Amino acid sequence: MKFKSFYMGSAIHVQYQTEDEFKEILRRICRKQSVQYDSEVTEYLLNNYYRKQNRPLVGSHPRDLMEHIIDHAKFLKRTPEFIPKTVDSAAANYFIEL
16 A cells, blocks of 8 residues: 555645655755765665555654664764664664554
8 A cells, every 4th residue: 555645633634755855854864963874774764664664754754763863872872873773773663563
């Protein structure tokens, strides 16, 4: 099933992002947070957590995932890195099955 948008209640219409829009949001967030953006890691994220799962591209996900990456790095007293290992950690905590 391919999602394009959804309604929250009866008043708010939320549109999903295209892949290009999602990538641009992520790139801008990385730049704003001084985290090195990597297009290959973005493809890793899209392949493993969106395309394979048939998950819609929600515009807030890049920010939320990057916040997890940054917070986890701060906890470990490390520099935040946008790499597959940190993407996996962020996704494991963000995309939970209920």
